[in-house]
Amino acid sequence: xxxxxxxxxxxSIDSLRSRKARPDLDxxxxxxKRRYGSDWDRTRSELEKLxxxxxxxxxxxxxxxxxxxxxxxxxxxxxxxxxxxAVKQPSLADWSAGDSALGPVDEDHMEDMEDExxxxxxxxxxxxxxxxxxxxxxxxxxSTADSGISMSPVTSSNTSxxxxxxxxxxxxxTHDALRQDPDSAYTLPEHIQPAAQQDTGSVESxxxxxxxxxxxxxxxEEPRVEESVATPDPVTPDEAVMADGGPHAxxxxxxxxxxxxxxxxxxxxxxxxxxxxxxxxxNDAVKEEVVQDPLxxxxxxxxxxxxxxxxxxxxxxxxxxxxxxxxxLLMQRSDVLTGLxxxxxxxxxxxxxxxxxxxxxxxxxxxxxxx
DNA sequence: TATTGCGCACTTC
DNA sequence: GAAGTGCGCAATA
Numbered sequence: 001x002x003x004x005x006x007x008x009x010x011x012s013i014d015s016l017r018s019r020k021a022r023p024d025l026d027x028x029x030x031x032x033k034r035r036y037g038s039d040w041d042r043t044r045s046e047l048e049k050l051x052x053x054x055x056x057x058x059x060x061x062x063x064x065x066x067x068x069x070x071x072x073x074x075x076x077x078x079x080x081x082x083x084x085x086a087v088k089q090p091s092l093a094d095w096s097a098g099d100s101a102l103g104p105v106d107e108d109h110m111e112d113m114e115d116e117x118x119x120x121x122x123x124x125x126x127x128x129x130x131x132x133x134x135x136x137x138x139x140x141x142x143s144t145a146d147s148g149i150s151m152s153p154v155t156s157s158n159t160s161x162x163x164x165x166x167x168x169x170x171x172x173x174t175h176d177a178l179r180q181d182p183d184s185a186y187t188l189p190e191h192i193q194p195a196a197q198q199d200t201g202s203v204e205s206x207x208x209x210x211x212x213x214x215x216x217x218x219x220x221e222e223p224r225v226e227e228s229v230a231t232p233d234p235v236t237p238d239e240a241v242m243a244d245g246g247p248h249a250x251x252x253x254x255x256x257x258x259x260x261x262x263x264x265x266x267x268x269x270x271x272x273x274x275x276x277x278x279x280x281x282x283n284d285a286v287k288e289e290v291v292q293d294p295l296x297x298x299x300x301x302x303x304x305x306x307x308x309x310x311x312x313x314x315x316x317x318x319x320x321x322x323x324x325x326x327x328x329l330l331m332q333r334s335d336v337l338t339g340l341x342x343x344x345x346x347x348x349x350x351x352x353x354x355x356x357x358x359x360x361x362x363x364x365x366x367x368x369x370x371x
Numbered sequence: 372t373a374t375t376g377c378g379c380a381c382t383t384c
Numbered sequence: 385g386a387a388g389t390g391c392g393c394a395a396t397a
């Protein structure tokens with residue numbers, strides 16, 4: 001996916017939307033061609049790529065196909081709608097492994113990035129205008145007769161989710177779910193659905209979310225708890241995440257973390273959690289070695305991490321800004337607070353509870369290696 | 372002729 | 385009632 005096309009297409013979608021015109025394939029291609037001289041077919045193929053990486057959402061609205069800039073869609077109550085209709089889908093960060101899920105990073109779009117978003121992609125099984133998108137349609141076929149709009153995964157079943165994570169695919173219930181039910185409309189990440197865990201009978205699949213839950217609890221909502229529970233080191237929250245498989249391992253369970261937040265875990269539960277983390281097999285351990293080092297995180301890993309700790313929307317900002325592990329560790333407070341165009345509250349939490357902690361952790365690790 | 376702007380109706384919550 | 389969406393038409397380039 002070439003960046004200009006991303007910007008062109010998203011810009012066209014935004015432009016069409018601003019003038020209350022349906023951003024359909026025809027209009028998008030026409031606008032891109034007119035503005036930038038891009039070939040129609042190329043625009044179309046690039047658009048499909050954007051759809052696959054969830055930068056663009058393909059939806060069926062009022063019986064016709066529309067495209068949405070993922071960065072600007074599904075705010076507020078639409079999120080609720082999305083959640084309601086959703087069935088099974090990978091975690092937010094899993095959906096898009098492209099270099100950006102939000103689209104262009106130019107000023108115009110950056111302004112819009114203040115808007116929170118919830119990424120979904122929509123497809124309509126009835127679409128017949130795009131023959132070569134049949135695979136996507138098959139993947140996401142869903143009737144929209146009742147709601148008028150459908151939001152479902154666009155990622156085709158034979159186009160594996162662009163998840164760079166070495167650990168997420170195998171044990172992630174979301175992926176299993178995706179395979180099992182590729183036709184499901186997108187909805188909340190499956191990890192918040194109890195049935196998702198039941199599908200995976202392994203111990204780790206049951207334990208992992210709990211650990212993540214605890215991690216999210218400590219790291220974000222109640223950073224002080226970590227001191228009183230068992231982790232005097234402020235670095236612990238993130239280390240706990242890492243120890244449990246890094247951003248990949250936690251990504252599918254972020255909301256569970258929030259859910260657990262409401263019900264503090266007992267000591268026994270924590271022990272169970274720890275045991276669960278220890279039960280990971282050696283292969284996973286090897287994989288985790290790679291992802292435990294934030295320096296090795298890709299952009300998707302970073303986004304996945306922040307999704308996992310309860311900042312799915314802000315994670316997209318990181319993705320948009322193409323913040324990989326190295327960049328993350330170089331970020332300063334002002335970068336997080338202002339450079340990502342995310343709200344101040346989450347930004348502060350992200351910086352204080354995560355970025356700073358990761359940086360400190362990395363610094364300590366470096367010190368240890370060189371001492 | 373193509374593009375843009377926008378009133379208004381529709382849909383969902 | 386609020387918010388998102390886009391049809392359809394008029395204005396404009």
